[in-house]
Amino acid sequence: MGISRRQFFRTMAGAFLSLSVMSVLPERLFARWNSGAFKAGKLDDAVRELYGTLPVEDSSAIELTVPEVADDGAFVPVSVSSGMPGITSISIFSETNFSPLVASFDILPRTRPNLSLRIRMAETGKVVVIAKAGDRLYRTSKLVVVSVGGCG
Amino acid sequence: MKVKAVAANEVVSVKLLIQHPMETGRRKDQGGNIVPAHFITEVTASHKGQDVFHAEFGPGVSRDPYFAFQFDGAKAGDMLTISWVDNKGSSEKSDFPIVAM
Numbered sequence: 001m002g003i004s005r006r007q008f009f010r011t012m013a014g015a016f017l018s019l020s021v022m023s024v025l026p027e028r029l030f031a032r033w034n035s036g037a038f039k040a041g042k043l044d045d046a047v048r049e050l051y052g053t054l055p056v057e058d059s060s061a062i063e064l065t066v067p068e069v070a071d072d073g074a075f076v077p078v079s080v081s082s083g084m085p086g087i088t089s090i091s092i093f094s095e096t097n098f099s100p101l102v103a104s105f106d107i108l109p110r111t112r113p114n115l116s117l118r119i120r121m122a123e124t125g126k127v128v129v130i131a132k133a134g135d136r137l138y139r140t141s142k143l144v145v146v147s148v149g150g151c152g
Numbered sequence: 153m154k155v156k157a158v159a160a161n162e163v164v165s166v167k168l169l170i171q172h173p174m175e176t177g178r179r180k181d182q183g184g185n186i187v188p189a190h191f192i193t194e195v196t197a198s199h200k201g202q203d204v205f206h207a208e209f210g211p212g213v214s215r216d217p218y219f220a221f222q223f224d225g226a227k228a229g230d231m232l233t234i235s236w237v238d239n240k241g242s243s244e245k246s247d248f249p250i251v252a253m
Contacts, residue, residue, distance in 0.1 A: 033193040033239075038210040075214045094212055098178060102212035105221075110204045112163070112222035118214040120176070150214070151176060 037101050043093050046101040047130060050091060051137055056130070059084075059138035064129050066142050070121060073150030079116040080129050087113045089132040095141075096125030097151060122151040153236075153244055159228045160253040166197065166205070167220045170236060170244075176211035192217060195236045199226045228252035 037049035047056070065079040080090055090113060091104040102119045105111075113131070121127075121144060128141040154169040170192065177189025189211060197205035204223035213219075226232070228250055235245035 033208055038208070097212050098176075099210060099212065101210055103210065104208045106206040108203055108206065108223075110199075110202070110223045110225050111206075112224065114222045115220065117219040118217070120212050120214055151178065151212075 034104065037104070039099055040101065041099060043095055043100040043128060046093065046099070047091075047137070050101070050104060051089075051130070051132055054132070054135055054137050056137040056139050059131075059140060062129055062131050062138055062140040064127065064140050064142050066127050066144050068143075069145045069147065071147045073121040073123070073146040073148055075118045075150065076121050076127075076144060076146070077116065077118050078127055080131075081114040082131060084113070084131065084133055084138065086133040087131050090115060091130050092117065092119065093128040093130070094119060094121045094125060095128055097122045100128075120150040121146045122149045153234065153246055155232070155234055155246075155248040157232045157248055157250040158253050159226060159230075159250050162227060163222055163224055164199075164226045164232070164250055165220065165222050166232065167218075168195075168234065169216060169218045170195075171216050172238065174211060174213055174215045174217065178211075190238065190240055192236050192238045195234070197221075197223070197235075198233045199223070199230060204232075226250055 037046045040046035040049055061084045062082045070076045087107045092102045093100040094102055107113050124146045126141045126143050131138045157164050157166045172192050175187050175190040179187045181187050191211040192209050195207045205221050230250045231247045232250055233247050237243040
């Protein structure tokens, strides 16, 4: 006699389960903290560690909201949003920090490119945002005058 | 971890506050000794088994990280799972209900 109906469904369920586990695994394995990018001392090096050597262009399609003056560099509110389609990643940098990369967000299929975060700024300098869409990087930046540095 | 997740038209707005020292590894204590780096490295949010948010943080994120994001495709009454891990391997994972606006 061949395999029973119950056996058949068990086998199929097992196969389906392994498939779904396998489809999740690669993402989990590669979702690792990018220590090279976070430890880079220069903004350009951090960008290269994150995104390789993709072309970068300045873009007004990324909206960056920061205060003109931050009294306390330990808590500088930053908001980023964009209507640009196809964004897969958004990263926030503080140019004058010891390590400029502050945070990097995956824009997953269900994530909206609309984020806010409080960051530390060592001193007066530019907050730079880079968004990746397709094989291009889009950059926008704004100067924040910091009264008291927030990295000490 | 304090989380507020509000749904409006299948778009969920999430605000989070995670209590964490976010030590940069460059600060000195009163005795002049360097306080070792201690900061959150990754935050993930998932809804019904699918990741809807993933961020990597460095020590440039402020103490007690407070941040906000939005995602699609969930409604009030659903649960949102949020987890974080730090550079010393500490972590936290909790479920939060999504509420109506």
